[in-house]
Amino acid sequence: MTLAETSALQFKVADLSLAEAGRHQLRLAENEMPGLMALREEFGAAKPLAGARIAGSLHMTVQTAVLIETLVALGAQVRWASCNIFSTQDEAAAAVAVGPDGTPEHPAGVPVFAWKGETLEEYWWCTDRIFDWSDEAAAAGAEWIGPNMILDDGGDATLLVHDGRSFELAGSVPATAADASHEYRVVLDTLRRSLEASPDRWTRIADELKGVTEETTTGVHRLYELHAKGELRFPAINVNDSVTKSKFDNKYGIRHSLPDGLNRATDVLIGGKVAFVAGYGDVGKGAAEALRGQGARVIVSEVDPINALQAAMDGYQVARLESVIGDIDILVTGTGNKDVVRLEHILGLKHLAVIANVGHFDNEIDMAALETLEGAEKVEIKPQVHEWRLPTGRSVLVLSEGRLMNLGNATGHPSFVMSNSFTNQVLAQIELWTRPEEYPVGVYVLPKHLDEKVARLHLDALGVELTVLTPEQAAYIGVPVEGPYKVDHYRY
Amino acid sequence: MTLAETSALQFKVADLSLAEAGRHQLRLAENEMPGLMALREEFGAAKPLAGARIAGSLHMTVQTAVLIETLVALGAQVRWASCNIFSTQDEAAAAVAVGPDGTPEHPAGVPVFAWKGETLEEYWWCTDRIFDWSDEAAAAGAEWIGPNMILDDGGDATLLVHDGRSFELAGSVPATAADASHEYRVVLDTLRRSLEASPDRWTRIADELKGVTEETTTGVHRLYELHAKGELRFPAINVNDSVTKSKFDNKYGIRHSLPDGLNRATDVLIGGKVAFVAGYGDVGKGAAEALRGQGARVIVSEVDPINALQAAMDGYQVARLESVIGDIDILVTGTGNKDVVRLEHILGLKHLAVIANVGHFDNEIDMAALETLEGAEKVEIKPQVHEWRLPTGRSVLVLSEGRLMNLGNATGHPSFVMSNSFTNQVLAQIELWTRPEEYPVGVYVLPKHLDEKVARLHLDALGVELTVLTPEQAAYIGVPVEGPYKVDHYRY
């Protein structure tokens, strides 16, 4: 099979138009991703990632395309899959697959295995393919090579390696449990096929891997668990908890995309309305600020008394959802918990109130109860916008079927926000690849001076002038002139 | 010709699906237009507009559909055209044409002459048709009847009557001047056809008309000019200058739709960016508030020292565009003047800065100079979003070809805002129709108690509790308990 043939995307790209459209968008996105572009500038000649073979599993969007091309510019070889069956932007995938100078027939880009609307079977096939470097081996005249780095979002790539290896050690994939989820059945089938083809493929891959950098809370959680059980096979950097990731991505990303999604979905005036925000973490803080900035009256709920006190000190009414349910026009949930909006709440809302989840899974809202409610009727207003007519005679508007509406009704985090996250990713890849002696197997956050560097690379684009400490001032407060400037527990 | 045949829209409506989609949207919009719905409640039985035959010329949107059905609910007969060739939402037109209970074959709705993307010839033919009440005459067994009220937006309907009548008096339509605009040629041709068919049609219509209610600054300006020249033929109510129109529509409408349009057009993060707002009238105030609410740093320009001082007191930097041009990421113009953004400004902007007009015509930005600039190249990113590559090597993003981006890239004012404007329209129609003795030929603003009534009808939907004066308190400040509460020059 040739390089061109390995790219699943080619079957989707009949001509250059999709890739060209993607290329336009990449160029616009590059202007909004100054951190990544600065890394190309700084490291493009030195190529610190030379020799790195990265298996990437992260939403195949325009912003990720800029990330991928940055990794390549720094010397890495890359294979890529999306980490979600719906999140691929086909034009971005096409642009990356074809490459800046290639054609669909002779792509010069990165093998990409992702398209919008994969089945679960296709999804795990794609994920499997980022670990199959036989084309690269052939090109290099080697018998076999595997990836030596993972860039992960949610931990699916890391899971496949760990499970694959442990089944290989056990000699076989266990029988699928009767109550296994559909997805886990597919995972097991995928690994069964792999073990049939090679009994030690994952063991070889695991041995080869120098590390993984992980993007999300969920993925990080899995890594800490693996490590706690002594099963983690290679070092991991937790990119999620960089300040320039967690404090920026959640707060400023949601501040942007919540009203964007509400507008695209409903065109309802936000000003003057009563908006309720469940949760006053970073997501809730960004949501509340955005809604107030549009002239809504915002009420917040919290379970953590510290965050509740912050909300009060920021001038918001803090109330339980059930106390004010009948006043709410726009109900936003950003908790990461489940059953935050329950059936009794839904039934108590004003007619045509909007329900929007910017938290985590769709179980933040008890969609299951709504879907089985006798006498309820679901009417599609447009894709991702449904009116649920309730037995009370009132209706509610549910966005994105209760899933993340900033993804479903808007376009997710804007490029500038992702530039912060992805600059952390690239620096983390460089750390693990170039300084392995500093990172024995374990889970690490990025050192503070690199976190500060990420911020630093985004200042010029915003016209920010940074003040420089004199040596005397630096000595006076006991920090190096060039940073890092804060103790680890500083809260920003 | 049957009623069904007179509806231009029928040719566009092959089946019920378009009308059904429109009907869904109407139902949602009704929930956001409490003023209109309250008027149906209050006046639905009394039908104060019984006998009124309204020729309506106003953007044929979902919100206008709610307006039209309100007029009908109050007893009026209505014929409708759009006042702009692009602004019709076909599903709204279809829903109104078919009516709540009709079918395309047997419509029970209002004759609507409007579709998205009319030619100028079609546009003026449509406008002519709202004055042709022969179907209604036939249905009533009358030889001839004309409309007796106009509801106008921009003054095109009013223009046709006045020009038609004056040409009839002169005996013929004058020859078209060599330098006449394409549009005025079409107007003259339209009137020529009319005079050929009937030498006194507009004279009869003008005699029949009891008044016009006008929505916009431009239309109001024309009315005052006509009246100043002694040529106005019937009384006019200036709906534009109701407080609940001008202070609400501009400020809160733009606050909503400016960020909406920016997001849909570019997906660029607004937070942290430098945004420049030209003009700090109501539009500029709304724009600046919206951008600050998203975390942008906002700089304002003004020519009026009072508004400039207001901007400063609201915490904005006030500067000339040329002083800060190189710092700007997002350039918004909301002045209603021309040549506000000139070529030298465009050439001085940052790479990929966004240019957005929320003011008035496309000449706020000197698009003509840009279009003829040697070495400039226009690349369509997507509809209504163009990258202009400049000879400087930089680019700018121009939204909606320099025209109103809140219409072109977003969806215009939301229903709640339009509910305020249109409630003024309906009350103005009732005033002119039911109390003609109060309105000799002239141009009037709506009495303050009706302006207050418009606001009053929108409070419940927002959960606002209004405080009621005691008779003693009312006497103390010298106002009636039920209002009006303010002197005419009160500035709100």
Add this chain to the structure above:
Amino acid sequence: MTLAETSALQFKVADLSLAEAGRHQLRLAENEMPGLMALREEFGAAKPLAGARIAGSLHMTVQTAVLIETLVALGAQVRWASCNIFSTQDEAAAAVAVGPDGTPEHPAGVPVFAWKGETLEEYWWCTDRIFDWSDEAAAAGAEWIGPNMILDDGGDATLLVHDGRSFELAGSVPATAADASHEYRVVLDTLRRSLEASPDRWTRIADELKGVTEETTTGVHRLYELHAKGELRFPAINVNDSVTKSKFDNKYGIRHSLPDGLNRATDVLIGGKVAFVAGYGDVGKGAAEALRGQGARVIVSEVDPINALQAAMDGYQVARLESVIGDIDILVTGTGNKDVVRLEHILGLKHLAVIANVGHFDNEIDMAALETLEGAEKVEIKPQVHEWRLPTGRSVLVLSEGRLMNLGNATGHPSFVMSNSFTNQVLAQIELWTRPEEYPVGVYVLPKHLDEKVARLHLDALGVELTVLTPEQAAYIGVPVEGPYKVDHYRY
């Protein structure tokens, strides 16, 4: 009597220290009153007020001192009294009386009749003295001269002239009615003494007067009433309704002085508290913005549905006081009406809730009912701050005895705000004095170009760059390049 002797203030000034302290404050205030200083610059050489003899009655504060010295710099002669028995700042009065170069023995300043804490008898004696120009007559070698202009705040000076003249025409001051207020008794006594000394003094003065410029709502109201009854004797300019007075003074003045007064009075944290603002006119808008800016949750009440809708659109909860009384920590009233806070409200407040009036008279709060409430006890915490222990077992904190707490607990409007108001005053004096032909007897607002000029003179101090229209742009929107820019009913 010498000039020195006529200055009541000299009796209060034992040495130069008071005047020197005042002089320091004047210098600081001048820096914050750029409008007045610009007028000195512009008109200091031409002296347009030469020949004007101004009788001034306005709070004798540091800011007024800058006003007085501006009038003098423009050529006027001036005599001054305060318009309130408590509002004089003695050091300001001393500084003005002594003058920049004088001594208490040989004052080179303006005769000032004002000190902090006058009795009503002293107050009206002082007001009478600003009409007694015998010293100036003596200095000029004239037999008699009177003032020819009034600068008034509240209308007391204007009242004295009109009542004095009409009693002279009647031949005597009428007997004091049994139920006359203490203050009106004093007025009548004052006029009785005047008629005894001269039977035609006020008639001569009234004939001499070329006009009055009036600062306040109350005074303007009296002027319109006088004019409506045909009794007004000279033209009046209503300074109160200049945009740069009413929209600035109320909104931005209160935004500043409300939290200032709350802090000085109570030191209670505003952040996180529930604050209620009665009234959403300019005062209420400024109050609400200030409290939100400090992190309070703000609830607003309104009787006017338009203002209520504005409050909702600005994101505030709008409720009746009685609906939320038990949640309120800080209760602010800014309505200008009476009985806004009634006993049932006071009894329903939280323990130690603060009650602050920034509206008008102390009857906004039903202090009379509180003072006669059985079982209530008043405890002075410090001057102008009283705890009222209620029969409920709870207490409330009443500021400034229910009177204007921005005056009683803070220091009133800051200099920059007063510079706007007083620049209007000076321009109004120049208008009436230099263009009497334009102002027949009647009540006028200042022409818009002068209102704009007031704003213009305050821009440089704030670093505001004003944009200048090109002649083409001015023509396009139909205004002169140099303004005025707006129609009269424009609402800003």
Add this chain to the structure above:
Amino acid sequence: MTLAETSALQFKVADLSLAEAGRHQLRLAENEMPGLMALREEFGAAKPLAGARIAGSLHMTVQTAVLIETLVALGAQVRWASCNIFSTQDEAAAAVAVGPDGTPEHPAGVPVFAWKGETLEEYWWCTDRIFDWSDEAAAAGAEWIGPNMILDDGGDATLLVHDGRSFELAGSVPATAADASHEYRVVLDTLRRSLEASPDRWTRIADELKGVTEETTTGVHRLYELHAKGELRFPAINVNDSVTKSKFDNKYGIRHSLPDGLNRATDVLIGGKVAFVAGYGDVGKGAAEALRGQGARVIVSEVDPINALQAAMDGYQVARLESVIGDIDILVTGTGNKDVVRLEHILGLKHLAVIANVGHFDNEIDMAALETLEGAEKVEIKPQVHEWRLPTGRSVLVLSEGRLMNLGNATGHPSFVMSNSFTNQVLAQIELWTRPEEYPVGVYVLPKHLDEKVARLHLDALGVELTVLTPEQAAYIGVPVEGPYKVDHYRY
């Protein structure tokens, strides 16, 4: 000596009036310190601090008085000194010394050694006295007892014990170095006197002490240093880094007291002015928010790129001081560093610009350079407000001589803010006293569940309704229903 005689305060209290005034203020403060009052409620019966003898060294203000009486209510015996020579509020000291039911002759309160305006000699004598429990020993019939707990602010009390003990071990106090500061000379003299009187007093005290709870950054820094050197003698709880201390105290405290101090000092309108805030930590965040909330245009400077990016994302211009020096009306410094405002900055400011330090020491502003500047003149406008006339012909206004103006020109943190800090203090005292086994010698932050408890105790007073997790929800996110809810590195 009797208990009454040991109270230094008695010499200041001629009659009950001072104590009575203080008692009024205590009562008002108690209403604003719900955390402390809730602890009295919760623990008043159990008296967990029974047996604790606390030597307290912390600003003797009204708020501290509420803290002291809370400690007593929980069973502790207490002796108190201030930790600053100027910060005592005499009426608060008097109220505490006299006690709720005592008289100056027969005080029933706490021995307090503090008055406003101590000399350094007096200050260290006072600090020494909180370790002299001979009265209590006499009352208990014991030969000797010492304190067994310290509650410290800045570490002076802790210093005295550690230095005293180490000099005792060495056998004598070392000779004072020639270049020793005045204050350290006084410390050495104080210890010399102590060693003369008893050669092992501090050794006994150190042995007795079960722990210290420390309020400030500075004190905490000293503790970590001591511990790093192995010299710490007893466990310490770092109260400063509780979330409810550091994030609340700095941000919300400064938001309140910065504008308060500016207003009391200068009465200058903040709205419309250009304000510069050096530093965007918690202090800078609060300062910027307060100034924006008053309508100022705020420019921020930062050395840390993360904080700089936060400032930009919050919509502030971020610039170096020297870049914008000529535009600034109000210059605020909140960095905790030195030489932030240097002479070249001061000379470049606008005439009468205000300089305000809310950071740390007076060396944030180079006052030394200003004081020795040839041709500069210092004029006192009023206490704590000085005009410095510069050789440039311009002046600047320096508040509080360059020291903390929120203390010098305003009244420091309001009670509600201090209630958070002090509730942490009390919980920390209970921890160390009742669970010594959990705290071997070392420096600890308060466990998160207690930090959350502090917040929890302040919610009711603000009307905050806290949402309660269901057991299922708690399990889902892996936290106990009752908290703690967050990982240690969560940034709030």
